[in-house]
Amino acid sequence: MFIQRLAILGVGLIGGSLARALKRAQVCAEVIGCGRQLDNLQEALRLGVIDHYTTDIAEAVRDADVVVVAVPLGQMASVFSSIRPALAPHAIITDVGSAKASVVEEAYQHLGEHLGRFVPAHPIAGTEKSGVAASFASLFENRRVILTPLAETDPQATALVTQLWQHTGAEVVNMSVEHHDEVLAATSHLPHVLAYSLVDTLAQMEDRREIFRFAAGGFRDFTRIASSDPKMWHDICLANRSAILHVLAQFNADLAELADAIEHGDSAHILSIFSRAKMARDKFSG
Amino acid sequence: MFIQRLAILGVGLIGGSLARALKRAQVCAEVIGCGRQLDNLQEALRLGVIDHYTTDIAEAVRDADVVVVAVPLGQMASVFSSIRPALAPHAIITDVGSAKASVVEEAYQHLGEHLGRFVPAHPIAGTEKSGVAASFASLFENRRVILTPLAETDPQATALVTQLWQHTGAEVVNMSVEHHDEVLAATSHLPHVLAYSLVDTLAQMEDRREIFRFAAGGFRDFTRIASSDPKMWHDICLANRSAILHVLAQFNADLAELADAIEHGDSAHILSIFSRAKMARDKFSG
Ligand SMILES: NC(=O)c1ccc[n+]([C@@H]2O[C@H](COP(=O)([O-])OP(=O)(O)OC[C@H]3O[C@@H](n4cnc5c(N)ncnc54)[C@H](OP(=O)(O)O)[C@@H]3O)[C@@H](O)[C@H]2O)c1
């Protein structure tokens, strides 16, 4: 695989890390970055993440062979409609959005004749930081990238996007859009919702200063994800609303059962829940 | 401060780490360990954590100047009643239990004439591992230890236990029993309940294999505490039941409000909750 011209729309944590990884793998002749704010793009250039930049999205995609849309979920629709008239007929388009049904729906609405070369993707990797300054080339190494190709997607486009991600050191797997959104609601979106909500509960308590003063290591790990970008997680909650609310309802039912067992001192029940969870967690973390 | 004979009842993660830290600080002439299983005590001896051991709890505390009760919460009452007849009149007794009202109630019931030299304590430090093999001397460095002395507690006993913990590198603070239990319910006990419950919800899902396969770093951190000892957390949930149920009810109300905002697409509300939480979390983690 060799890409003559790669356009990264949104040179933040994910777009920047992908650009770095592909440069390191030497699979692109030229990487052009696009964003709205000049300072972030200038920093990206200075850091060697991109070769050129423009704030003109049509200019960014003109003559690009591959276009990676790495903007927040709330910006996908507007970016799709802006690039449509400027895309080369052979250009392959892919995205990195954390929820897929909403992005796919917007692609159907706005990508028109380019839809067959659109490959929806989501790298299961990230940190709680944002912006190009937080990006690094090894972010995707040994992580998984989920592709959710559509019935319309050209298999050659899917093959190229697969190779592209493999060059970052990631393992690529395919999944349906719906299944992706369910799995991610359970393993990523719900945990973020719970972490934000717990920290917010504590932050509203009268003795919050003492509360946080006496919080220890377990709390720090448990709430690390509540340091993530609020706007990004707002976008994800709205984009994957129904899957999140569905798994949240299951969680609420299970939590109510546990609370009931605690209230009634039902030792066997509490122990069986905690033991089952520990077993699953230990198995997961290898 | 110099302790001639220190007895550690329960040479596990906490008891073992305390013994190691006090040996390193060279403040004890002799450390005797006590437990029920020989293999753990033999390992403690082999690791140099203790100087002698016995499985006879009366023998362990006889002639001890300081007795540290580091057994699970569910064992405190039986240990208190077993040591009472064997304690020296000058012996200072302290514990390390993660909840304090229940331990204090049991001390009132079982320590009798020794109550005035009992100093309830809780080191805010730990890992998700158990047993003497997981213990290490630096566990308490720069961590906090909360003492909850009673109206009856001899100030000299409190002073000695304060010094003892300071020798491990910890910062010692005093608090009322009730306040301790509320603060810990919020910062430690509720997070553990949520982590266990979430992992259990996921472990019961039909596609649990895939679920855990696609869980990434954030999930690993968030659920690390669900790897903790189920029996210990069962004991804590029962020992601090009312404070835990109280803060859980507050959390449930806040979570329901957030779910409602997600369901109705109330952007401003979602953003304000996430932003407030991120601010509190960032401030907490320094
Ligand atoms: N962070 C994670 O953990 C993670 C993991 C997997 C997937 N994702 C997904 O990756 C995408 C980006 O997230 P990120 O964490 O990389 O965020 P980020 O660091 O904030 O980067 C987003 C970038 O997009 C640019 N941008 C925003 N609106 C734009 C527009 N209309 N046109 C052009 N550029 C625009 C921003 O720059 P300007 O403000 O200068 O325009 C910024 O550089 C999101 O869809 C997210 O769901 C994130």
Ligand SMILES: NC(=O)c1ccc[n+]([C@@H]2O[C@H](COP(=O)([O-])OP(=O)(O)OC[C@H]3O[C@@H](n4cnc5c(N)ncnc54)[C@H](OP(=O)(O)O)[C@@H]3O)[C@@H](O)[C@H]2O)c1
């Ligand atoms: N782990 C934490 O994160 C943490 C943090 C702060 C406070 N604490 C508190 O510290 C205490 C101990 O927890 P831990 O984590 O150190 O647990 P641990 O590693 O399992 O150690 C407990 C020890 O107590 C012994 N034991 C149990 N019942 C006994 C009895 N009746 N008589 C004598 N020894 C007995 C056990 O050995 P045998 O089975 O051989 O008897 C074991 O070595 C608990 O009260 C807990 O609430 C724990």
